[in-house]
Amino acid sequence: MKIVIVGCGRVGALLAETYDAAGHQVVILDSSPKAFGRLAGLFRGSAVRGDGTDEDTLRRAGAEDADVFLAMTEGDNRNVMAAQVAAEALGAKQVIAKINDPVRAAAYAELGLTTVCRTTLLADAISAHLGLAVSGQLGIHPSSGSHSGHEHGQNRLSRGPGGGAEAGPSPGGPDGSGSGGPGGPGASVESREA
Numbered sequence: 001m002k003i004v005i006v007g008c009g010r011v012g013a014l015l016a017e018t019y020d021a022a023g024h025q026v027v028i029l030d031s032s033p034k035a036f037g038r039l040a041g042l043f044r045g046s047a048v049r050g051d052g053t054d055e056d057t058l059r060r061a062g063a064e065d066a067d068v069f070l071a072m073t074e075g076d077n078r079n080v081m082a083a084q085v086a087a088e089a090l091g092a093k094q095v096i097a098k099i100n101d102p103v104r105a106a107a108y109a110e111l112g113l114t115t116v117c118r119t120t121l122l123a124d125a126i127s128a129h130l131g132l133a134v135s136g137q138l139g140i141h142p143s144s145g146s147h148s149g150h151e152h153g154q155n156r157l158s159r160g161p162g163g164g165a166e167a168g169p170s171p172g173g174p175d176g177s178g179s180g181g182p183g184g185p186g187a188s189v190e191s192r193e194a
Contacts, residue, residue: 001025004063004092006052006082007073011098011118013038015070020045027061030073053081055089064090071097076104083113102137109141116140 001024005012008030016028017040026045029052030036036047050057052071063069069092071079076099083097096114099105105117121139128134 001067002062002065003027003068003070004058004061004066004086005029005070005072006079007071007098008032008035008038008047009072009074010038012070012072015072016045017043027063027066029057029061053078053085055085058082058085058090063092066090066092067094068092069095071095073098074100076100080108080113087113096140105141106138109143110145112143112145114141114143 001019003016003019003024003026005016005026005028008016008028012028012030013035016026020026020043026043027048028036028039028045029048029050031049031051033049036049039047046061048057048061050061052058052073058064063086066086069083069086069090071082071086073079073082079097079099083095086092087095094114096116097108099108099115099117100119102117102120105115105120109115117137117139120135120137124134124137124139
């Protein structure tokens, strides 16, 4: 299976190593070259430096028609944008975006993106361990809406003035931090061999 992961943080790196060890074709992207230091020396997949919200970067990384596309950065907006590009422009078959805000996770699922909410999963895991009541909220929200396919600008999430996706109400860059972040069209592809 071809699996593309945006974000080489702790979760992204663990998923990349796990899927690589299981024999899947794994490509992991991050805007910081230091992030790839989290990958074990046995990782045989590809590590790509670049902006995971940029369509050209994702194409150069081989994300087109991925069997699985996971957006696992720390920024909710960045994850929504990357997942939207993968689903609508690149034809990824299964797309999951990590959304830390439980309300936004549910809302984006209604708009056609499967989301995973680490906040809800962690809170419920702690409560269950303590023998206390869990929230009853979903930790993984299956897509209950639909994207309109590969038609740019024709989706249910809004498009910005330049045609770029606007993932939500938070101001600032794609990661919600107030800056556009590093990476972009000049991204480099770096393969790591075991």
